[in-house]
Amino acid sequence: xxxxTLLIILLIIAALATACAPAAPATEEAVNSxxxxxxxxxxxxxxxAIQELPQMTANFxxxxxxxxxxxxxxxxxxxxxxxxxxxxxxxxxxxSVNYEPALYTxxxxxxxxxxxxxxLAEDDGALRMVVPGERGQMNVRMVVEIEVVR
Numbered sequence: 001x002x003x004x005t006l007l008i009i010l011l012i013i014a015a016l017a018t019a020c021a022p023a024a025p026a027t028e029e030a031v032n033s034x035x036x037x038x039x040x041x042x043x044x045x046x047x048x049a050i051q052e053l054p055q056m057t058a059n060f061x062x063x064x065x066x067x068x069x070x071x072x073x074x075x076x077x078x079x080x081x082x083x084x085x086x087x088x089x090x091x092x093x094x095x096s097v098n099y100e101p102a103l104y105t106x107x108x109x110x111x112x113x114x115x116x117x118x119x120l121a122e123d124d125g126a127l128r129m130v131v132p133g134e135r136g137q138m139n140v141r142m143v144v145e146i147e148v149v150r
Contacts, residue, residue, distance in 0.1 A: 031126050036077045038148035047126055058108045058130040065130045067112035070104045083150050089129050090145040097140050108132050
């Protein structure tokens with residue numbers, strides 16, 4: 001009986017230890033790229049290609065960020081903004097926010113890749129949304145995908 005109980009306890013500990021193990025680290029490609037998609041098209045854009053687009057600055061919580069507007073990014077990706085009901089930003093952990101046209105078309109709403117005085121903070125990831133004047137949860141960090149919703 002003691003042997004069976006001990007075996008069960010060890011199996012439970014092993015299962016818990018496995019469940020608590022950290023997820024596999026993201027590949028460098030995933031960290032340094034962005035998936036952009038709509039119903040008909042999906043493509044991966046490198047961080048370097050995003051940085052070559054016309055840049056804008058935006059301020060959130062007294063920090064100036066540098067990045068690209070969503071219309072500029074999508075136009076460069078060849079994705080039409082006709083009949084768009086929302087644009088969804090998806091973080092690496094699955095968190096997402098939908099932005100309505102009144103929000104994503106503002107020139108101060110950007111997908112940031114840097115702060116004005118240097119790189120993004122580590123907890124921002126390689127890309128983050130900057131939506132001045134909105135709640136913190138609208139400013140998605142660690143963005144890995146932009147999806148056009150029609």
